[in-house]
Structure formats: structure tokens, C-alpha cells
């Protein structure tokens with residue numbers, strides 16, 4: 289089956305991505321690794337009017353330890369980045385053990401942890417790990433103002449359990465540009 293018709297935008301900055309998403313409203317979807325969204329669209333389980341491909345947005349592929357003891361993971365940090373991460377092994381060993389178990393190398397090279405959380409598939413490995421570790425998940429309630437490099441301004445923090453509303457249903461109106469997990473909790 290082919291996906292239904294949609295508009296495709298590939299913004300080159302975070303501001304542009306956020307304003308494009310805001311303009312698209314409820315009918316816009318972020319494309320990160322595309323490993324879940326594209327199959328859903330091909331089956332027409334998802335039929336967004338607008339796809340906002342964030343892969344050209346610079347500066348979202350990070351994962352780093354913050355001075356406050358959290359590990360912050362950007363929206364374009366791939367499963368494979370986490371699988372190979374020395375930082376993850378030392379700061380968050382539970383997540384480090386989970387990373388190589390996700391799918392296969394091809395999926396891990398494209399798929400992202402943030403996309404996996406937003407997808408909220410009950411079979412998704414990261415959601416289970418994140419819920420088990422019970423960190424806060426940081427998301428922007430005001431999408432035009434989030435800054436993933438210094439994400440503490442205009443960022444609301446909701447609990448991991450609060451983030452997942454239902455099967456395939458994560459927190460409404462959330463454009464998640466990073467995820468924060470406690471370091472050393474594994």
C-alpha cells in the first residue's frame with residue numbers, strides 16, 4: 289500500500305522546524321529515523337498532512353552528561369550512537385545494555401531514542417527502559433521557544449509515566465527535542 293498524500297518539509301534550523309510544526313498543528317508529524325513512522329504511513333495507520341523531516345537540523349545528534357547529573361539525549365541521537373557510547377556505559381549502564389538489543393544494525397543506524405519514546409509502541413524497548421529508570425522527560429509545551437542546546441528555558445518537565453498516554457500515544461502537543469535521564473542510575 290502507498291501512503292496518502294502529504295506535504296514534506298525539511299527545515300535547516302530548529303526555529304524553522306518548530307514554526308513549521310506549529311503551522312501544521314495536529315496534522316504535522318516529525319520525521320526522525322523514519323523506522324516506525326514510514327511503515328505506519330505505508331499501512332495508512334498514520335496519514336499526516338505534513339511531514340517535518342528534522343534530519344537537516346544541526347545540533348540535535350548529541351548525548352551528553354549535564355552538570356546537574358542528567359544525561360541529555362538529542363532528537364537525532366541514533367540507537368547506534370548510544371550502542372557505541374563510552375559515556376553511556378559509564379553514566380547509564382542499564383541503557384548501555386539495552387542499546388545493542390534493539391532491532392538490527394540497519395534500524396539502529398537510523399532510529400532514534402526520542403523517536404522511539406514519541407512513537408509509544410508498547411513493544412518499544414526504550415520506553416520500558418525509561419519507565420524502569422523513571423526519569424523526568426523534558427519537553428516543550430511552547431514549541432516555538434525550546435532550545436535543545438540550552439534546554440532549560442521554557443521547558444516543562446513531566447514524569448516518564450505521564451509522558452505515555454496510551455498505546456502509540458505520547459503526550460499531546462509535545463515536540464520532543466531531547467530526553468533527560470539520570471546518570472549513574474543503572
Ligand SMILES: Cc1cc2nc3c(=O)[nH]c(=O)nc-3n(C[C@H](O)[C@H](O)[C@H](O)COP(=O)(O)OP(=O)(O)OC[C@H]3O[C@@H](n4cnc5c(N)ncnc54)[C@H](O)[C@@H]3O)c2cc1C
Nearest residue numbers: 318320321322323324325391399400403404406412413464
Ligand atoms: C524492522 C524493524 C525492527 C524494529 N525492532 C525494534 C526493536 O526490537 N525494539 C525497539 O524498541 N524498536 C524497534 N523498532 C523501532 C525502531 O526502534 C524505531 O527507530 C523507533 O521506534 C522510532 O524511532 P525513529 O527515530 O525511527 O522515529 P520515526 O519513525 O521517525 O518517528 C516515530 C514517531 O515519533 C514521532 N517523533 C519522532 N521524533 C520526534 C520528535 N523529536 N518530536 C516529536 N515527535 C517525534 C514521529 O512523528 C512518529 O510519530 C524496529 C523498527 C523496524 C523497522
